[in-house]
Amino acid sequence: VQLQESGPGLVNPSETLSLTCTVSGGTVSIGSYYWNWIRQSPGKGLEWIGYVYFDGRTSYSPSLKSRVTMSVDTSTNQFSLHLTSVTAADTAVYYCVRQVLYDYVGGDYRYFYYFDSWGQGTLVTVSS
């Protein structure tokens, strides 16, 4: 599977950051994956933003929850991120990432929740 982020590389402060992830070589419609957004500010560590499930269920980071919306489009095999009221602190490389929920191991399903496939990342700069 391959994931590819797309969207504006420059966003004005106070506006909404919108990104789309296109999934190829696989489908977002499988129930064994979560579809995540993770970001990394320059020189900093990884920050989980949230995930969307194939049926539209979501979970967001508590620190970003008030500003984040994610959705999935099974017809186009894409999922998206919207982050409102951005500031310079939202400047980061944004990754779309597939998370494996479970594997079939030894005749049983076991839950693991690891990130196995990452997009290359896209730098979004918040600046006027």
Next chain:
Amino acid sequence: IVLTQSPGTLSLSPGERATLSCRASRNVDSSHLAWYQQKPGQAPRLLIYSSSTRAPGIPDRFSASGSGTGFTLTISRLEPEDFAIYYCQLFDTSVNTFGQGTKLEI
């Protein structure tokens, strides 16, 4: 849950053994703990999942263990390409959390 990695930076030489720590603020399900390697300009790469299972294609010099609140990633004999930043990650109650990372430098 907070994941605390130590040390922040580890300075070693090729051929040496590296031991990286990830500590959780409370007991966690070890099946939901993973490790990643990130090199400059690249996306992270999965090394270990379920605390101790190597991902496909990961060399056997990488090993990991742990349970409860304490987890360890060990690189038995460092190769030049192993110098990178390492992150632990946990899934708990529908939330993902990363440690702050350990930079492994020459």
